[in-house]
Amino acid sequence: xxxxxxxxxxxxxxxxxxxxxxxxxxxxxxxxxxxxxxxxxxxxxxxxxxxxxxxxxxxxxxxxxxxxxxxxxxxxxxxxxxxxxxxxxxxxxxxxxxxxxxxxxxxxxxxxxxxxxxxxxxxxxxxxxxxxxxxxxxxxxxxxxxxxxxxxxxxxxxxxxxxxxxxxxxxxxxxxxxxxxxxxxxxxxxxxxxxxxxxxxxxxxxxxxxxxxxxxxxxxxxxxxxxxxxxxxxxxxxxxxxxxxxxxxxxxxxxxxxxxxxxxxxxxxxxxxxxxxxxxxxxxxxxxxxxxxxxxxxxxxxxxxxxxxxxxxxxxxxxxxxxxxxxxxxxxxxxxxxxxxxxxxxxxxxxxxxxxxxxxxxxxxxxxxxxxxxxxxxxxxxxxxxxxxxxxxxxxxxxxxxxxxxxxxxxxxxxxxxxxxxxxxxxxxxxxxxxxxxxxxxxxxxxxxxxxxxxxxxx
Ligand code: ADP
Numbered sequence: 001x002x003x004x005x006x007x008x009x010x011x012x013x014x015x016x017x018x019x020x021x022x023x024x025x026x027x028x029x030x031x032x033x034x035x036x037x038x039x040x041x042x043x044x045x046x047x048x049x050x051x052x053x054x055x056x057x058x059x060x061x062x063x064x065x066x067x068x069x070x071x072x073x074x075x076x077x078x079x080x081x082x083x084x085x086x087x088x089x090x091x092x093x094x095x096x097x098x099x100x101x102x103x104x105x106x107x108x109x110x111x112x113x114x115x116x117x118x119x120x121x122x123x124x125x126x127x128x129x130x131x132x133x134x135x136x137x138x139x140x141x142x143x144x145x146x147x148x149x150x151x152x153x154x155x156x157x158x159x160x161x162x163x164x165x166x167x168x169x170x171x172x173x174x175x176x177x178x179x180x181x182x183x184x185x186x187x188x189x190x191x192x193x194x195x196x197x198x199x200x201x202x203x204x205x206x207x208x209x210x211x212x213x214x215x216x217x218x219x220x221x222x223x224x225x226x227x228x229x230x231x232x233x234x235x236x237x238x239x240x241x242x243x244x245x246x247x248x249x250x251x252x253x254x255x256x257x258x259x260x261x262x263x264x265x266x267x268x269x270x271x272x273x274x275x276x277x278x279x280x281x282x283x284x285x286x287x288x289x290x291x292x293x294x295x296x297x298x299x300x301x302x303x304x305x306x307x308x309x310x311x312x313x314x315x316x317x318x319x320x321x322x323x324x325x326x327x328x329x330x331x332x333x334x335x336x337x338x339x340x341x342x343x344x345x346x347x348x349x350x351x352x353x354x355x356x357x358x359x360x361x362x363x364x365x366x367x368x369x370x371x372x373x374x375x376x377x378x379x380x381x382x383x384x385x386x387x388x389x390x391x392x393x394x395x396x397x398x399x400x401x402x403x404x405x406x407x408x409x410x411x412x413x414x415x416x417x418x419x420x421x422x423x424x425x426x427x428x429x430x431x432x433x434x435x436x437x438x439x440x441x442x443x444x445x446x447x448x449x450x451x452x453x454x455x456x457x458x459x
Contacts (some may be wrong), residue, residue: 010326011085011110012036017075018090021396022302024050024379026088027319037081037204040075042068044387049379052352053372057080062387070095072100086325089371090326092391095301096123112325114280114300121296126170126208132295135272137266140287140294140296142210146170151188154332158187164212167194171202175245193244214292215445218242218286219254221269222309223282224320230330231273232268234313235339237305240446241433243356248449249433250305250345255404255442257288265293270334281306281321302384304347304393305375311343311400318372342407343400346415346430348378351391353429360388364422369414373400373407386423394425408440432456 013255014030015038016023027050030037030051039054044063044121051057058078061068063254066073070093079087087104089095095113102116113119120129130144142161147154158165158181169177177198179190199205217240225231238254239247256263285297306317311414315332324330350359362385378395381387386394399414401407415431436452438444 013038013039013082013084013086014112015075015079015082015084015087016050016054016090017069017087018071018093018095019045019048019390021377021379021393022090023076024305025316025377026090027054029316029322030088032316033319034323035322036202038078038084040068040078042296042389044354044389047385049381051229051386058082065093065390067300072097072103075100076103076109079104079107079109084109086112086322088112088303088322089301091301091304096299098123098316110321110325112280114278117277119300121402122282122300123170123173124170124206125168125297126206128298129208129295131276132298134271135268135275137268137272137295138286140210140213142208145208147191147207147209147404151191154191154209155184157186158184161209161211164214165209166212167191167207167209168356169194169198169202169204170208171198171204171207173202177201183455208286212287213287215256215447216289216294218247218446219257219286219288220303221266221284221286222277222303222306222317223269223273223284224315224317224324224330225278225280225282226330227271227279228329229274230333231270231278231293232330232332232334233270233335234315234317234337236262236266237308239305240444241439241449242446243449248345248347249430250308251404251407252308252343254288256297261291280324281317304396305345307375307396307398308343308345309339310400310409311373311375312339312341313337314340319414333419341400341402342404343398344407344411346411347393347426348388348395348397348418348420348430349426350394350423351392351426352424354424354425358388359424360386361423362386363420365419366421367419368395368397369417373410374398374414375400380420394420404442405440406435 016026027037036055039051039057040060042063060074094100098116103175143177164182167179179194181187181190195205220237222234236254239250241249282344285296296434348428365382375398380394399410401410412434445458
């Protein structure tokens with residue numbers, strides 16, 4: 001066993017504070033590492049298959065997420081009752097909640113994620129931007145300070161940056177708390193509205209301003225850091241295919257970006273991790289326009305789209321995350337990271353393929369593709385009842401092939417072979433998207449999918 005300089009205890013049991021496909025994914029990683037798992041579930045998830053394969057399974061509350069998956073006390077009690085030594089928060093729910101990370105550590109358990117102070121620092125977009133500028137990470141033009149109250153100063157700043165600008169809440173998230181301002185006449189009202197929204201939704205009126213980029217792509221860099229000062233980046237992903245700021249299809253690597261262009265950005269991300277003493281996995285999100293990268297935010301958790309990086313890098317990111325939480329040093333240096341081939345991920349959602357309204361109910365039968373370069377991350381099975389209370393993601397279909405064109409062809413075929421009956425899913429929409437010429441040529445930006453949908457709806 002490697003020597004660890006970490007005072008936190010090693011653990012042999014992990015409580016999974018999440019549900020759905022990611023609960024299955026984390027359980028698999030734990031079992032492969034020889035760790036026991038505790039599954040917690042709401043009353044609506046009583047039937048979840050991962051509960052049956054766990055070493056212990058406990059109901060932590062009613063269907064409402066606020067009373068179950070977001071109930072910190074219930075989760076800590078469940079950990080105590082089952083002798084769990086660590087809590088994996090997955091994504092969403094409490095994964096980026098600094099108070100929860102702190103409470104877990106104060107209870108003498110390991111939070112499988114970064115420290116509460118890292119979560120807090122990156123959760124405030126102004127302090128995150130400041131830390132990135134200090135580490136040499138390129139950011140969107142605009143100051144790393146909060147917007148002044150003085151209307152004349154705000155106007156001067158907007159003129160300096162140049163219209164269009166975007167006003168963003170420092171504590172914003174989930175695509176909320178931001179407003180684009182195309183011209184000076186609309187500035188003061190936009191600031192007032194966003195400030196009020198920020199105060200109500202995020203509990204802080206703090207705002208900042210930056211340049212609004214008109215046709216960017218969304219490109220992100222996956223990092224992995226241990227508690228011994230080692231950090232690596234595991235290549236990049238393109239997540240430009242978004243509907244209402246929600247990612248629909250992700251791929252790795254981002255097409256058409258030369259290694260020479262992305263390398264300094266990856267290095268800067270690693271440097272930023274060292275400077276802030278980051279531990280675990282994390283993602284730096286960038287907008288990419290006209291050959292330049294602009295940092296927008298850091299996600300201090302595992303992401304839904306981590307499998308495309310696993311497929312190209314060959315690294316099990318969830319296992320690596322757990323090992324780091326045990327205090328182990330990274331098993332690889334940057335020179336060992338080699339990304340090969342191309343991977344796509346489709347998010348299969350229980351929703352109407354035309355209206356995108358959620359579709360709950362019983363899955364009567366289903367079929368998933370199998371074979372070389374195909375992976376399906378899911379918790380569903382025939383007879384499974386999709387509850388109406390949570391995110392509509394029911395499965396992730398992931399493919400890997402030597403080239404982007406081959407990976408696209410593999411995904412097209414995989415989507416033809418995928419069938420989920422009894423409820424509506426977005427599979428028909430995904431099939432149509434993978435037939436699109438501009439997407440095949442890699443000529444898309446973050447607005448492309450919305451425009452594509454509008455055109456499809458036009459009579
Ligand atoms: P959130 O934390 O709410 O996800 P982000 O800062 O990540 O907020 O921004 C969400 C999305 O908003 C981005 O993916 C992008 O589509 C858009 N966006 C944010 N900042 C800018 C900007 N400066 N210019 C253009 N679009 C932006």
